[in-house]
Amino acid sequence: MSCGAEVHKGGIMGRTTTVIEVGPTRNTLLVLVSLAALLLLLTPLFSVLQGGAVFTEANLLYGALVFYGAAMALYLGFALVGNERYVRFASAATWAGFVLNTLAAGHRWYIAGRPPFANLYEMLLSVVWTLALLTLFVERRYGVRVIGTVTMPLAVLGVLLMQLMPSEVRPLVPALQSTWLHIHVTLAMLGYAACAVSFALALMFLIQDQVRTETFLAATSGLVATIYLGIASRFDASGGLRVAAWDVNAGREIFIARGEPLMVVLPGLGWMFFLVLVAVLTPLGLYLWAVWNKQESLLPWANRAFLIGLLVQGFGLAAFVLRAREGMYASPQAAGLFPTSLSASPFLLTGMVSSIAASLLYLLLWWRREALERMLPSAETLDRLIYKSIGIAFPLLTLMIAAGAYWANRTWGSYWSWDPKETWALITWLVYAGYLHMRITRGWRGRRAALFAIVGFAVVLFTFFGVTYLLPGLHAYA
Amino acid sequence: MDSKASYALLQEIFRALRSIRTGIILLILLGLASATGTLILQRPLTDPERLENAYDPETLAWLDRLGLTDVFHSWWFVALMTLLALNIILASLERFPTAWRFFTRPYLRPGPHFQATLPLQEEISIRNAEMGLQAAERVFRRLGWKPQRVGKNGDWSLYIERHRVARLAPYVVHASLLLILAGGIVDGVWGWRGFVALRQNEQTNRIERRDGTEQLLPFTIRCDDAGQENYPDGTPRRWWTNLTVLEDGREVLRKEIEVNDPLVYRGLRFFQSSYGSTGTLAKLTVLATAAQAPQHTVTAELFPDRPVALDEATTVRVTAFVPDFIVVGNQIRTRSQEPNNPAIQLLVESTSGDTWKVWLFPRFPDFSHSGNAPYTFQVRDLQMGYFTGLQVAYEPGQWAVWAGCLLMGLGLLMTFYMVHTRFWVVPVSDSHGRQALWVGASASKNRDEFLERFRRLMELIRDELARQQPQAVVPEDAVVVRS
Incomplete structure (x- = not known):
């Protein structure tokens, strides 16, 4: 059974509403996502029940992660096939994740006796919360249903990043004990979230404004290449990649002087990320070549190169995670071997994951542009x-x-x-x-x-x- | 140059200064200049040494010459700010009269040309002018608006408006920005900041200003006590200082200040900024045990160089204190001002004229040796001398800044969330004598949503006309249109 799409134009304001009717066979993703979420929630539940404490912050956050992940899968599924039911379930999953996220933030607020804004972990907790809230709001109030396709991957990324950060409740230094600080930070977060929404809407506008798909290709490649340029700047003369060393017991970086952390070198990874950089620069180069020489026939090749670049990015991420997760490495600053951990490089990791996320969003546009155009306001x-x-x-x-x-x-x-x-x-x-x-x-x-x-x-x-x-x-x- | 040409030139400059394009260019330039100021190391904050390490001498000389090492105080940055302020003032002066006319003299009755060109208008056919007007009035009243009768006997029309003050919103925002800038200028010219460190019971009326000069206060400030409280993990939780203000030797004000809660007196504010050890001993409590009779013990509180009697024949006093003891070569040194490894030298004196030197190491009691002094000593408590560091600020312009911030919040809310909406209802008749109610409307923004609202309103008026019979009474609040 095919998916019949019907577009109602009209409304007093000339707003375009889209109704897409879908047959009952298109529920595979729904079933798969529910099963995966259930499995992910139940597996740790048994061990948690034996252990006693169920409503700890870590558990609440884990639950939120599972629901945000489910919502992300469903929103992406919606963007791909336009199944209306996906959105309803995606909203429900977002709601569930939002409730758990609220509980986690509230729990921390209660334990610390102050709003959770004091360090990067707590900021992310609040930012993800605001993001989920805005997603639900924009979806409900303005009917922009694909907004979750952009925001939910960001939420998942945020929660994942939080797992890498020191999360213990730290007391506030005297300068930060002020109501005005909380007002300041709350306003900053709401303001920046509103800026993020305007950005997402601006991207959607460019899609609706008939900007060529290849222009998006160039922009995405440019962004991704900039990120990998930053990562590749950690290239060590020996061909390795410099990352911060990690004091496993204390759970923080090791400093050899004020503001100067001890670095270790992951051998071989420098070349690996140089390769990734070349791979993600190739589609940009092809695009520029094609535009400069007016050779339209080259553009499909740029898209193919982009796919290869994405694949190489995946390899890069896998290699990085495997190497940086644990192990002892030499340091250029001191003799001996030192440990590192994924927690030592949260920003390298975020860079890699977000460039992969950005690439995936571009692929979505490339494959499903017409469907997207119908779904967007x-x-x-x-x-x-x-x-x-x-x-x-x-x-x-x-x-x-x-x-x-x-x-x-x-x-x-x-x-x-x-x-x-x-x-x-x-x-x-x-x-x-x-x-x-x-x-x-x-x-x-x-x-x-x-x-x-x-x-x-x-x-x-x-x-x-x-x-x-x-x-x-x-x-x-x- | 003759006067006509110079006048034209002046006009040209004037026009350029007040244009929005100039304003936007100035915004961009200010943004770029500010960004530069964060990318290049800045003079007052960075040590000269670090600057010399970061840039080679020739580059540094050029950066200094161009003001790039102190962007935010350079003449060209100030000039940019001044030009922006000038631009805002001139642009507002140019546009304000129109807005003010809008505000003070509302356009009550539309003329024929206005009626013909207003984009948002509709005609509803009616049988009788008064009936139509009354139906419209009832609808507006029900929606919570206040329709105003305009015209002369028998020739009435309606004027309905809301949030006329929204027309002034941009001027409120720009005025608030100027107020903030004015406050900043006042503080830049007359304000100053300084620092003073006080020990317990110390008082002063001299403050060292940031620029190195000395500022005399018209009063004296005294530190009565100060301290630090820690979290269980040892990180500081709170610093506090008890301050007293003295004028001509009289106490006029006392306050315990802490971080985030300064003392304010005569427009000067004293902030808790730092707290630390002076490396000196304030008070030492020791338990002295008689060497010959261990049951005889005395707890003595010792202050530097003040002898304390242990019995009729023996006194003890502190003669030396090293906060962080270390021996380098043959010399006693201290590694820091913190009591990490304190060492105390006591002098025990007997009336017989015998003296004994005793070294105490509270961290390493085994190293303490009393020689053959009549007493052995154990340190019970050690209090270090401390200083409290106070930032002093005089910012007479800050109230203009805060007033400006409040005004700007208000102005922005008006700008974005207040819409000046107007409706005109005029009975008209065409050449065939058919009567109609002409309804026109205008909104200062959100026109698309307003269109929808206008349509709904038209429906309501039509419903009202269809439903109810008119009452031919002229309301009393009718006004006469201005000529």
């Missing part, structure tokens, strides 16, 4: 939604900066000291201020505005991650 609606989400984000960012300044003033006696995080928050604010002026006074609509929203989110990402790991400053707590 119209370009006009998306354009308006981008503006609306930035209309939410901008006041939140403004108040976030103000609350942060007020907190700094109470703690250090200075509301603005131009430290890198502050400055980049201001730059983010300036970018969105630029967007709003362009849109309101110069009537920018459509593609230019969407590209602006994408640039804005790139700046947000740099402010959030880049500044913390590349530029030193006062925000050294997380």
